Amino acid sequence: MTLHLFDTATRSVREFHPVRSGTASIYVCGATVQGVPHIGHVRGSLNYDVLRRWLVHSGLDVFLVRNVTDIDDKILTKAADHGRPWWEWAATHERAFEDAYDRLGCLPPSINPRATGHVTQMVQLMERLIDRGHAYAADGDVYFSVKSFDAYGALSGQQLDDVQQGETPTRGKRDPRDFALWKSAKPGEPSWPTPWGDGRPGWHLECSAMATAYLGAEFDIHGGGVDLVFPHHENERAQSNAAGDPFARFWLHNAWVTMSGEKMSKSLGNTVSIPQMLADYRAPELRYYLVQPHYRSTIEYSDGALSEAAQGYRRIEQFLRRAASQAGVVPIGALPAEFTAAMDDDLATPQAFAVVHNTVRDGNAALDAADTPKALELAAAVRAMTDVLGLDPLSARWSEAGGSETPTRQALAGLVEGLLAERQRARAEKDFARADAARDRLQEAGIVVEDTPNGPQWTVRNS
Numbered sequence: 001m002t003l004h005l006f007d008t009a010t011r012s013v014r015e016f017h018p019v020r021s022g023t024a025s026i027y028v029c030g031a032t033v034q035g036v037p038h039i040g041h042v043r044g045s046l047n048y049d050v051l052r053r054w055l056v057h058s059g060l061d062v063f064l065v066r067n068v069t070d071i072d073d074k075i076l077t078k079a080a081d082h083g084r085p086w087w088e089w090a091a092t093h094e095r096a097f098e099d100a101y102d103r104l105g106c107l108p109p110s111i112n113p114r115a116t117g118h119v120t121q122m123v124q125l126m127e128r129l130i131d132r133g134h135a136y137a138a139d140g141d142v143y144f145s146v147k148s149f150d151a152y153g154a155l156s157g158q159q160l161d162d163v164q165q166g167e168t169p170t171r172g173k174r175d176p177r178d179f180a181l182w183k184s185a186k187p188g189e190p191s192w193p194t195p196w197g198d199g200r201p202g203w204h205l206e207c208s209a210m211a212t213a214y215l216g217a218e219f220d221i222h223g224g225g226v227d228l229v230f231p232h233h234e235n236e237r238a239q240s241n242a243a244g245d246p247f248a249r250f251w252l253h254n255a256w257v258t259m260s261g262e263k264m265s266k267s268l269g270n271t272v273s274i275p276q277m278l279a280d281y282r283a284p285e286l287r288y289y290l291v292q293p294h295y296r297s298t299i300e301y302s303d304g305a306l307s308e309a310a311q312g313y314r315r316i317e318q319f320l321r322r323a324a325s326q327a328g329v330v331p332i333g334a335l336p337a338e339f340t341a342a343m344d345d346d347l348a349t350p351q352a353f354a355v356v357h358n359t360v361r362d363g364n365a366a367l368d369a370a371d372t373p374k375a376l377e378l379a380a381a382v383r384a385m386t387d388v389l390g391l392d393p394l395s396a397r398w399s400e401a402g403g404s405e406t407p408t409r410q411a412l413a414g415l416v417e418g419l420l421a422e423r424q425r426a427r428a429e430k431d432f433a434r435a436d437a438a439r440d441r442l443q444e445a446g447i448v449v450e451d452t453p454n455g456p457q458w459t460v461r462n463s
Contacts, residue, residue, distance in 0.1 A: 003058065003344045005221075006296060008229060008251040009155050009237075013346055018220050019249060024060040026052065027211040027248070029224035029232070030112065032069040033093040034078050037100045038271035039290065039301070040257040046287060046390075047254045047295040047347075048223045049106045053388050054343050057335075065214045066109040067207060068094055071116050071200055076189060086190060100274040104287045105390045105397060113210045115201060119192045121209040122201050125243055126181050126194075134242040138172025140184030140197035144204075144235065146177040149242045155251060156230035165231055179235050181205045204235035211236075212245055222248035226255050226296075227263065255298045257290075272301060284391055284398045285310035291389060292353050296346075311450070312357070316386060317393035319360045319367075323379035327372050330394060332387055333380025343388070356385045416447055420456050 003016040018024050028048045031041060045066065055062050069075075070090040079089035094114075102108075126142050129135035134148045146152050146163065153160055163177045180202040185191035191198040211219065224233060233251060240247040256263045259272070277286050289309035293299050324330050336359065342351035363378035386392040393399065419438050426435035442449055442458070449458050 003054070004346055005250055005252060006346050008233075008253050014250070016220075016250065018060065019216075019218055022059075022061060024055045024062045024221070025215040025219035026062065026064045026221045026223060027207070027215055027219060028064065028066045028109075028222075029207060029228055030066040030068050031094070031097045032072050032074060033090045033097060034072065034074040035093055036273050036275070037093075037097045038273045039277060039286070040263065040271065041097070042100050042104060042106075042274060043257050043290050043299065044223065044225050044254045045101055045106050046104060046290050048252075050291055050295075050349065050389060051221075051223075051252075051347060052107060053390060054347065057388050063110045063215065064107075065211065066112050067210050068097075068112055068114045069203065069206065070094065070114045071190065072203065103274070103278065103283050104290075105283065107390075111214060113214065115206040115210070116192075118206065118210050118213060119194075119201065121213045122182070122205050123194050125205065125209050125212075125239070126196075128243045129181070129239060132242060132244070134239070135181060136174065137196040138174075139170075140199055141170060141172050141180060142182035142194075142196055143173055143178040144181055144239050144242070145174065146179070146238070147175060149238050151241065152238050153234065155237050156234045158230055158234065165235075179204060179231065181239070204232055204239065207232070208236050208240045208243075208245075208247070211247070212240065217244075218246035219248060221250045221252055223252040223254070226253040229253055252295075254295045257299045257301055259301045261300070277306075281306065281310055284393070285313045288313040288391055291391075292349055294346075294348060294350055312353075313391065313393075316356060316360055316382060316391070319363055320379055320382060320393050322367060323363060323375050324394065326367060327376040327379065330376065330379045330383055332383045332392075333377065335384050335388070336381055339385050339388075349389070352385065352389070356382060356389075359385070416442065416458055420449070420458065424456070 004013045005016050006013050026048065028045065030045075031037065048064070048066075052062050052064050071086070075090050076086050079086040082089065098112075126135060129144065130137070130142075133145075135142055135144050137143075146160070152158075153163065160177070165177065165179045167180055169176065182194060182196065182202060182205065183199050185198040185200070189200065191200055211222070222233065222236075229251075233253075237247060237251075274286075281289075286306070289306050290299070292309060292312070299305075320330060336355055339352050339355040342348040342355065345351070359378050359382050363375050363382065366372075366375035366378060383392050383394060387395065391398070419442055423435045423438035426432070426438065439449060447458050449456050
């Protein structure tokens with residue numbers, strides 16, 4: 001089986017074939033850098049990181065562009081509210097996003113272009129659209145004429161009569177459904193010169209210009225959150241196709257992270273920031289939580305679900321460390337066929353993780369039976385699978401030597417595991433009072449212990 005992906009444009013799962021043999025080209029809508037990143041922001045980047053890793057494993061050279069929107073109404077408003085220059089506000093939060101991506105194990109993009117660095121390409125695109133009769137200038141603004149493009153609404157399923165762009169009405173618009181490609185300069189705002197007057201780019205224009213600048217007029221995959229289907233991606237597709245570019249062959253959209261049924265959003269005040277999360281959980285545990293569900297499935301955030309995901313990662317980690325301690329060096333082995341089939345089926349990560357955990361279970365059984373060759377073979381397969389998912393516990397990034405645990409957590413782990421060993425010795429000696437005392441000490445310290453067939457598992461209780 002070859003890779004199949006769900007394409008929003010056709011509303012179907014289609015077989016993936018790259019535009020250029022041996023190369024996959026991906027454009028991912030990145031952050032509007034208006035504030036500190038939360039787990040809803042980074043979920044998509046992790047999903048497309050897994051896609052990229054799978055394409056590389058499949059033998060393709062991957063070019064991934066992830067843009068930075070560094071000029072936007074929200075950025076200008078928040079910078080002004082805090083009395084800071086807009087460019088400094090944007091740069092500060094861009095660094096926060098890049099730090100979050102890196103800490104969660106995202107491979108760096110081939111390039112992460114900023115909107116403000118591509119005004120020349122935007123002007124060229126607007127000129128092409130005006131020459132073709134799909135855009136017009138009015139009082140220093142430039143608009144895309146929605147009625148001029150017959151296929152408008154095809155990506156999102158919008159009916160033309162129902163379209164609302166959510167933009168502030170202006171006198172120069174010929175049709176309220178038209179959207180801004182360029183906004184004329186306003187007092188106190190940054191601006192750039194164009195043939196139609198000074199101003200700044202509209203949100204939709206920048207992505208079309210940057211995608212084609214780096215990936216060409218036609219490329220393989222355009223990705224982003226499901227909330228971007230309309231109006232952002234609908235408008236990108238319209239302006240690029242109207243200019244004569246085939247643009248993206250596949251449109252992929254990841255679902256939201258929600259809290260109490262609502263999309264995580266700074267405006268709703270229901271966000272959980274990455275720094276907050278990493279104060280309580282290790283980075284690979286948070287990555288596990290965000291990539292284990294299918295990318296098109298909504299994640300309803302809860303402390304319990306995150307704690308369960310952390311335990312899932314630790315089961316994998318403990319098996320591989322146990323295998324390494326008994327069998328020696330564990331290499332990266334071959335992928336099980338069931339895992340490959342799951343990943344080729346629109347990145348079915350829940351099924352892929354099920355294969356991982358079944359293999360961990362069988363590997364622990366082999367270790368219990370002192371079948372070292374079998375245990376080593378299974379451990380190597382687990383390393384191969386988790387490597388594809390960016391979660392290999394024995395990798396340089398996530399092993400203790402790679403710095404995945406803080407000194408504080410390493411010290412805590414040493415103390416907890418010492419008490420657990422004492423508890424196990426007491427139970428073996430049938431000194432149950434001493435065993436219970438060790439358990440009670442752990443519970444009083446906020447450590448939850450679960451006895452499993454693979455030995456005791458521990459987590460820090462969330463308050």
